[in-house]
Amino acid sequence: MMNSQSHGLLAWFAKNPVAANLLMAFVVVSGLVSALSISKDMFPRSDIDVIQIAVPYPGAAPVEVEKGVILPIEAALKGMKGIKEITARASRDFARVTLDIEPGEDINEIMAQVENRIDSIVGFPKELEKPNVSRIEMFGWVMNVSVYGAMDERTRKEIGLEVRDELLELPDVKRVMLWGVNDYEISIEVKENRLRELNLTLNEVAQVLRASSLDLAAGMIRAENGNVLVRTQGKAYTGQEFSNLVLRSNADGTQLLLSDVADVTDGFVETSRVTRFDQENSFALGVFSLKGQDIITISDSVKKYIDEKRGDLPEGLSIDYVFDESFHLRGRLNMMLSNLAMGAVLVAVVLGLFLNLQVAGWVMLGIPVSFLGALWLMPITPYNVNINVLSLFAFIMVLGIVVDDAIVIGESIFSEAKDEADKGAAEARQLSDAAAEDYVYIAPAETVIAGAQKVATPSTIGVMTTIAAFVPILFVGGNVSAFLEAIAVVVILCLLFSLIESKLILPSHLVGLRFGKKKASRWRFIEGWQASIDTKMTAFIDNKYQPFLEKCMRHRYVTLASFGAVLILSFGAVASGVARFEIFPDVPSDDIRAIIIMHDGTSEESLIGTLKSVEQAAYAVDKRYREENPGRAGLIEHLLVYTGSDIEINFLVQLTHAEVRSISSVEFEKLWRQEVGNLPNVRKQNYYSTTNSGGGAKINLALSSPDPEQLTLASTALQDKLGEYDGVFDIYNSQGVGSREILIGLKPYASQLNITLADIARQVRQAFYGEEVQRLQRGAETFKVMVRYPLEERRSLATIEDMHIRTAGGQVVAIGEVADIRLGLGLTTISRTERKRTVTVTADVETAKVQSSAVISDITKNYMPQLLEQYPGVEFALGGSSQEESRLVSRMLLGFMAALFLIYGLLAVPLRSYAQPLVIMSVIPFGFIGAVVGHILFGVTINMLSIFGLIALAGVVVNDSLILVEFANRARESVDTEEEALLAAGKRRFRAIFLTTTTTFVGLLPMLFETSMQAQFVIPMAISLSFGIVAATAITLILIPCLYLVLHDFKRTKV
DSSP: OOOGGGOSHHHHHHHOHHHHHHHHHHHHHHHHHHHHHOOBOSSOOOOOOEEEEEEEOTTOOHHHHIIIIIHHHHHHHTTOTTEEEEEEEEETTEEEEEEEEOTTSOHHHHHHHHHHHHHTOOOOOTTOOOOEEEEOOOOEEEEEEEEEESOOHHHHHHHHHHHHHHHHTSTTOOEEEEESOOOEEEEEEOOHHHHHHHTOOHHHHHHHHHHHSOEEEEEEEEETTEEEEEEEEOOOOSHHHHHTOEEEEOTTSOEEEHHHHOEEEEEEOOOOOOEEETTEEEEEEEEEEOTTOOHHHHHHHHHHHHHHHGGGSOTTEEEEEESOHHHHHHHHHHHHHHHHHHHHHHHHHHHHHHSOHHHHHHHHTHHHHHHHHHHHHGGGSTTOOOBSHHHHHHHHHHTTTTTHHHHHHHHHHHHHHHHHHHHHHHHHHHHOHHHHHHOEEEOOHHHHHHHHHHHHHHHHHHHHHHHHHHGGGGGOOSTTHHHHHHHHHHHHHHHHHHHHIIIIIHHHHHTTOEEESOOOOTTHHHHHHHHHHHHHHHHHIIIIIHHHHHHHHHTHHHHHHHHHHHHHHHHHHHHTTSSOBOSSOEEEEEEEEEEEEEOTTOOHHHHHHHHHHHHHHHHHHHHHHHHHSTTSOOSEEEEEEEESSSSEEEEEEEEOOGGGOSSOHHHHHHHHHHHHOOOTTEEEEEEEEEEETTOSOSEEEEEEOSOHHHHHHHHHHHHHHHTTSTTEEEEEETTOSOEEEEEEEEOTHHHHTTOOHHHHHHHHHHHHTOEEEEEEEETTEEEEEEEEOOHHHHTOHHHHHHOEEEOTTSOEEEHHHHEEEEEEEEOSOEEEETTEEEEEEEEEEOTTTOOHHHHHHHIIIIIHHHHHHHSTTOEEEEOHHHHHHHHHHHHHHHHHHHHHHHHHHHHHHHHTOSSHHHHHHTTGGGHHHHHHHHHHHHTOOBOHHHHHHHHHHHHHHHHHHHHHHHHHHHHTTTSSSHHHHHHHHHHHHHHHHHHHHHHHHHHHHHHHTOOSTGGGGTHHHHHHHHHHHHHHHHHHHHHHHHHHHHHHHHHHHHO
16 A cells, blocks of 8 residues: 655665666676776875975075074065964075965965065075975885995996986886985085195186186077077086186196196085995885875886896896885785675674574675775765775774664564564464465565665664764864875765665665565575574573663662763773873884984094994894794895985884794884994984874974073973983984084184175185085086085194185285184074974883873973973973874864764754753763773773774764664653663664674674784774774663663653
8 A cells, every 4th residue: 555655765766676776786886997996005195285495505504594594484474374383494504494384275375475475585695595395295105126236426326317217217107216326516626725826716716617617699690691590618517628627828828727726526426325225335216106196006017127127237236126015005905805804704694693684685785885885986085085004994894884774774674574474474374274374475665665664764863973973083184184084984985875775775675575485495504593593682681681671770870870980990991001092003014214313513434333333233133033043034124224414324124024023023123222222422313113193202392482592401401301201212302412613703803904704704615615616417417516625624623724815905814813713512403483493302102101191291280380480481382293192182072072963963853852862872981981991901002093983983872872762762652651661672672782783893803803013003993993882882771771761750850
């Protein structure tokens, strides 16, 4: 019979299976097509709205860089709309200014404005190079390509450029960086005594060379028979050509050539750059991917090139790749897919044991439909999510959730059809036993529609509350925004497609459900298990659950107090450190990094000695392991060392695969650190076997002040204070102890000779840094031609004392007569934040001993007030990962409140009650109990992803409460008391609640026991969701009925 329920979209699709199947086919095909083309990456990437201004200032000290570059730029950008924060760093020879842009601003427009303002600055030093304004781009690491063996500097440069260009010619490779080779330079070195002999200055030599090395367009001759271009041609491009240039022509016809005065070297810039690969000299090339590129495709292309290139290299040279991200990506993707498959099998087993097999089969179909629908739309959402570890984890997380509404719909349709079948069987039994035995009922569309319509609204609300919990995650922002967006987008899309599948596709497949006479079936044994489980569950509900619930409802206030006490104990476990808490998780790495920073001014010999000492320590650990474990492979597969500057050394160790070694990367890091011990002349010594997702050290404290002396004293005191905490290590003061400097001032006698400080500064700069003659182009390389003193003269302090200064009138005077020369200490680097000098004190912590949040809280509350009172001009703020942690916590709280409000609104409107949604949502905090217990059992630190698991849990756990309350409201119409209604609701909905919870838990179960390193990043979220939903569901079945009665008590008291 046709009724009002037979109308609507659900009814139309139920009656039109062709339309339902075509819709399903469209979603499936679209998802498969997208799956074939979607890019793959290890972790999600996102654009960051940050502009960087890089300004080279060759030969300048950090103080000069600050005064001459950073201060004018800060002044030019003052008050500019759209800039949230300005940070700057002055180091030797270089300035870097970083602009953090306000959200929603057009970064390209702001870049144009920044360039215009910088171009308008007129007070820059003459020696300054052109500032480069660019947006910081995020590139994905693919692999390192190293060429190693015996080779001189020129061979290294030529082969390096050749390999780089050939890699860039590969169709899939778009970005390659070459490391370990120096820039070309033509160095013209003139001794001081030779200049005196010839009465020359370095400036005169440079001017003559500029005038002699020249190509100049001279116009055009417009002859009757055609135009002829005229140009001068005499520019030198090689060291030999410069050697032959004439410096001076004498009256007797003789000429003074540059080679008569100077040593001309067509070579490379003077740096202490060292690159070693497996203890051999090398150069390295970093291959990167752009956003949207597939790193597996790029990696395969580069590996093929390396195999072909091996035979083309000169004898004695080898080429290899290392730190291949695609290897780890393949392993992680396979791990996630296997966990997804195991979870799907477990969900299928649970459904098969508790649901009718036909219903279970069609409910399971919702998983691939929902997943393929999400795959279809992932790349075309504004967030452009690809396949990565986080998005695959989101599929695992949602595995048991996407079938929840299909379970509710399918069970309701099955119950409706079974009731109709039972009525028909009863009528047939009245006719005859034979008629009853042969009776067959096939569910018509009307029955299916009626069953689906009964639960369509609450099941839809249940899905929407889960979506509501994930929506605020999309707007959290910060360094980890891309990670969270990947999870949220996948979950939301899967849930939306699960709604489409359960409401529009599933009912059409359940039309024709058969009841009555059974056909012979090979699945009869499963039906036997189902019957046995059903009998045992019914007995449990009747004999255990119902009496216990009745007792709890009778003593409802004691029950509430008991649950409240357990919740307080859970918070106490976190506060006391029983359950450890670190907001940013340490992600275990397959590789190990070490960074050594020497004191400024360290000699090249000391730098190389430190490099070899740390390198040998790593191999000593490897050798000892081989001796203790004969027959096993070693620990080190490859070791790459490179110097980032003349005081910084970087070590990258690729360990052998985890399955062939018996110690972890964290253990190797500790052994390496112990083997190295304390190093002389070292300012910073850090080892990393994990990656902190917050970025940088766990403790990052920033002090700022216009008074440099107070800032230095305050930062030193803070550094000493951090050293008092047990478990705090690698304490680092960004200001350092200062580097040695020679300071030159003007004596009064200089003014009598018309010598200015600028004259002295220019001539000293020419002698030691050099005078740039020209910049030349050689192929794709731009290089400088420099005139300066020879290296041996620039190594001695005596050289500057023996210098002579040329006056404007040509008189030569010793520098000591006109200038005061003294030794001093200068700053290694100068950092500035919001136009104030800033010093950052950082440290790492052993999470087993102390929590970084506890240290930061103690410093902020108990130590900082007295430090700021002692140094009143100093200001304090959190920096780096500590600042990001503070911001993230506040954004998470805001997101959690937004999620609760959305959930409340979605519940209040259909229930038409202000109070009942609060009863339903009261179960949310109790999910925290299960999450804490799970983290303690697995020995996992509660972190950022654990918290987001709890936020997601808020949307999932209310579904069960909603089902219970909604059914109790219905049952209240047919029974006398609230207690009877609640007992009936608990009995009727126990199975559905148990089943939805179990599918969610078993879908995540394989991930909980995953041992691979990268999986450790997402396990905390899986623990929060899985254990939280089990605890919350158990509490729901007891607590919600008690709260329902408390609400009734309150209303009755009010009346």
